[in-house]
Amino acid sequence: xxxxxxxxxxxxxxxxxxxxxxxxxxxxxxxxxxxxxxxxxxxxxxxxxxxxxxxxxxxxxxxxxxxxxxxxxxxxxxxxxxxxxxxxxxxxxxxxxxxxxxxxxxxxxxxxxxxxxxxxxxxxxxxxxxxxxxxxxxxxxxxxxxxxxxxxxxxxxxxxxxxxxxxxxxxxxxxxxxxxxxxxxxxxxxxxxxxxxxxxxxxxxxxxx
Numbered sequence: 252x253x254x255x256x257x258x259x260x261x262x263x264x265x266x267x268x269x270x271x272x273x274x275x276x277x278x279x280x281x282x283x284x285x286x287x288x289x290x291x292x293x294x295x296x297x298x299x300x301x302x303x304x305x306x307x308x309x310x311x312x313x314x315x316x317x318x319x320x321x322x323x324x325x326x327x328x329x330x331x332x333x334x335x336x337x338x339x340x341x342x343x344x345x346x347x348x349x350x351x352x353x354x355x356x357x358x359x360x361x362x363x364x365x366x367x368x369x370x371x372x373x374x375x376x377x378x379x380x381x382x383x384x385x386x387x388x389x390x391x392x393x394x395x396x397x398x399x400x401x402x403x404x405x406x407x408x409x410x411x412x413x414x415x416x417x418x419x420x421x422x423x424x425x426x427x428x429x430x431x432x433x434x435x436x437x438x439x440x441x442x443x444x445x446x447x448x449x450x451x452x453x454x455x456x457x458x459x460x
Contacts, residue, residue, distance in 0.1 A: 291435035316430030328391035334359035340441035342433035
């Protein structure tokens, strides 16, 4: 007999959920039949040290999360629509150990175009992005202990985006926060609608293509 899944969380955002918590609660949020609508506050972001002069360290993005054990193997999935207005408006999934070790992935609006974006931070942030033709995305992240696999759904097929590593084993974190995030680094006005959040236990990841 198979043992029950440790994590089998599937919440449709037509109302709030008692196990989900906000980090930096937005000033304006609405739950309705379309999902959770968030209006992003000005100057919100997740970034650490790399590239910008003077040094940019931001950890004040809007983040709705559930806390799980650090060493668990899970897959986190969401579907959302980003209504971008300003440069660098962004939304998606976030895995957050602490302010020095985290990963965000989703859609980011940059130079008038949408991008399929991923930022991995091991004390210093890196950023990879590919042009993406729409403001709607279904995305999932496999957290296999400290290894990460990112996939996006394109034409109803999961497409591999990135493999990377979070070096959180050198941090003191025993738990990790996982969930949906959104930011508006420049000006307010952008918004996002999240349809659902799914967190489920997995054994491993296998390439599908």
